[in-house]
Amino acid sequence: MSYWFYFNFILFCLLLWKVASHFSFPLLKIHIIFGAIGFLFFLYNWTRNAVFSTIRQAKDRQIKIKLANLSRKAMPYHRWTGTLALVFILLHGIAVWNTFGFTWQNGKMMFGLLALLNLIAMVATGWLRLVKPSGKMRRLHLRLGILLFFLIGIHLLL
Numbered sequence: 001m002s003y004w005f006y007f008n009f010i011l012f013c014l015l016l017w018k019v020a021s022h023f024s025f026p027l028l029k030i031h032i033i034f035g036a037i038g039f040l041f042f043l044y045n046w047t048r049n050a051v052f053s054t055i056r057q058a059k060d061r062q063i064k065i066k067l068a069n070l071s072r073k074a075m076p077y078h079r080w081t082g083t084l085a086l087v088f089i090l091l092h093g094i095a096v097w098n099t100f101g102f103t104w105q106n107g108k109m110m111f112g113l114l115a116l117l118n119l120i121a122m123v124a125t126g127w128l129r130l131v132k133p134s135g136k137m138r139r140l141h142l143r144l145g146i147l148l149f150f151l152i153g154i155h156l157l158l
């Protein structure tokens with residue numbers, strides 16, 4: 001099993017901890033609900049990376065085939081769940097700006113904004129690679145995903 005499953009699990013625990021310790025818990029504010037839903041769509045799509053790297057590492061051919069079939073079954077949803085992640089994070093950003101206004105002084109807001117720009121690039125490269133597949137787009141889509149993982153991690157921690 002790829003280490004990415006553990007990393008993703010840790011990020012998921014970080015989300016649960018941060019949401020549960022928000023002052024508005026359990027009657028969560030709308031910007032937190034949008035952020036958490038967007039996060040879940042992101043993590044669903046990002047788990048594809050953990051599955052792919054497990055396939056690459058697996059020595060047993062039967063396991064490789066099983067995982068590849070599972071991954072293929074999830075693929076038709078991938079483009080929509082990825083796009084929905086962007087929609088919910090845009091709603092999260094709009095709700096945050098309505099509540100707190102905008103400032104360059106706040107680290108959480110800055111890393112949120114960087115994560116949003118990264119997510120836009122992620123969705124754009126996803127659609128580009130679907131329309132016109134290329135090795136360059138594949139690597140870019142994957143590297144943007146790794147960067148986004150860390151940006152979201154910092155955004156939650158701050």
Ligand code: HEM
Nearest residue numbers: 018019032035036039089093096109112113115116119156
């Ligand atoms: C991929 C992008 C993003 C994800 C996955 C995300 C996710 C989340 C989640 C789950 C929370 C609640 C947990 C916590 O307080 O740490 C949160 C809080 C917050 N987010 Fe985001 N966010 C993203 C982008 C943004 C953007 C674009 C902004 C706006 C500039 C932003 C600003 C904030 C702020 C200010 C809070 C704290 C709200 C509070 O304490 O009431 N985030 N984010």
Ligand code: HEM
Nearest residue numbers: 042045046048049052079082083085122123126127129130
């Ligand atoms: C949150 C947003 C997204 C994330 C985190 C994400 C993540 C990933 C990952 C990890 C892979 C496997 C990488 C590899 O080739 O090794 C992948 C593949 C792919 N993604 Fe995305 N993606 C996102 C959004 C999108 C969107 C919106 C589309 C739109 C069409 C898309 C299209 C694709 C395509 C066509 C593949 C190749 C699938 C295959 O070879 O079976 N992605 N994505």
